[in-house]
Amino acid sequence: MASGVKPRVKVPKKVAAGDTITIKTLISHKMESGQRKDGDGNVIPRSIINRFTADFNGENVIDVTLEPAISTNPYFEFDAVVPESGDFKFTWYDDDGDVYEETKSITVS
Amino acid sequence: MKFAPWITLAAMSVGGAALAQDSNALNVEGEGLVTEAAAPSHMENVDTIYSGWRFRSSETQALQTDDFENPAMIFVDKGVDLWTKVDGTEGKSCSSCHENVEDFAGLRAQLPRVEDGKLVTMEDLINRSRVEHMGAEPWKWSGGEMTAMTSLISLQSRGMLVDVAIDGDAAPFWEKGKELYYTRVGQLDMSCSNCHEDNYGTMIRADHLSQGQINGFPTYRLKNAKINSIHGRFKGCMKNIRATPFKEGGEEFKALELYLASRGQGLSVESPSVRN
Numbered sequence: 378m379a380s381g382v383k384p385r386v387k388v389p390k391k392v393a394a395g396d397t398i399t400i401k402t403l404i405s406h407k408m409e410s411g412q413r414k415d416g417d418g419n420v421i422p423r424s425i426i427n428r429f430t431a432d433f434n435g436e437n438v439i440d441v442t443l444e445p446a447i448s449t450n451p452y453f454e455f456d457a458v459v460p461e462s463g464d465f466k467f468t469w470y471d472d473d474g475d476v477y478e479e480t481k482s483i484t485v486s
Numbered sequence: 487m488k489f490a491p492w493i494t495l496a497a498m499s500v501g502g503a504a505l506a507q508d509s510n511a512l513n514v515e516g517e518g519l520v521t522e523a524a525a526p527s528h529m530e531n532v533d534t535i536y537s538g539w540r541f542r543s544s545e546t547q548a549l550q551t552d553d554f555e556n557p558a559m560i561f562v563d564k565g566v567d568l569w570t571k572v573d574g575t576e577g578k579s580c581s582s583c584h585e586n587v588e589d590f591a592g593l594r595a596q597l598p599r600v601e602d603g604k605l606v607t608m609e610d611l612i613n614r615s616r617v618e619h620m621g622a623e624p625w626k627w628s629g630g631e632m633t634a635m636t637s638l639i640s641l642q643s644r645g646m647l648v649d650v651a652i653d654g655d656a657a658p659f660w661e662k663g664k665e666l667y668y669t670r671v672g673q674l675d676m677s678c679s680n681c682h683e684d685n686y687g688t689m690i691r692a693d694h695l696s697q698g699q700i701n702g703f704p705t706y707r708l709k710n711a712k713i714n715s716i717h718g719r720f721k722g723c724m725k726n727i728r729a730t731p732f733k734e735g736g737e738e739f740k741a742l743e744l745y746l747a748s749r750g751q752g753l754s755v756e757s758p759s760v761r762n
Contacts, residue, residue: 383563449711
């Protein structure tokens, strides 16, 4: 597991039905591009988050492919209209096979 | 090389107009911070002091207003982890002696300060605790662990006004810092004051010159995507004027830190701030 990886998400807890809400996500990750060399001239192997998804009550909301040029600690912000109360599930996929997950509940009134 | 005089004139008039600090108000998580204040009485050549935040682009400014978007908070989280991490021969962590990091509220605003005839900074205090109480290796001055910890501790003072002591024991250090501030060094033969006192608000190539306030330190810089220490920033400044930088943690930089802190008396501590 890459070190120092910590996902974080900001989702409003309560919204009115039909409101557009802003969801902010960030994962601390070094996003090593695979293009750099170390002091001895050896290539530092690529190690990035290559995919990010968000699901709401099991239904996919967004699915993002990340490329090596994306800088450290990738941040995603997007808007969503939430039809009903439920859970947002956020998933980040690491090159090394690790999967980081975070879930946030939201209440629609 | 021959310059057409009108080119120089045009460049100067553009350089002089509408480039001073903006008038935006800084609200961090709903709390209003002071980014403009009357200069302390010891400053002879400046009437009003401005936080470096006021010189940044609106995109950079926005990052600092929300703790979720402030990239420095990632490092504060690292500091939280380090706070309870046991290290050294005594089997202790910071939290073994200091119950709550919140107890350090106000510390950032008062540092550096004189203790037993020596000027000490936050880095000194942290390393003293590590060596004397934890039996651990001191951290590197601008290393990742140190800046994470100084960010965490400084955050506790956010919103408080900078208030360093410059009289009594501190006076000789302050005088030394002032002398350094006004001394020209390096191949470009420049002093701190040439940029940050005589020319703040204008552009130095692509960079908007601020007053060089340190109330936002330790600060996250977009250019290197990490937390920068005060002394690390001094070093960068000195390299830019092609001088040989003093040592991080050395007497010169500590004295300069005290003098600069005193030039920001009355501004809010913004640590950890976001700059370009």
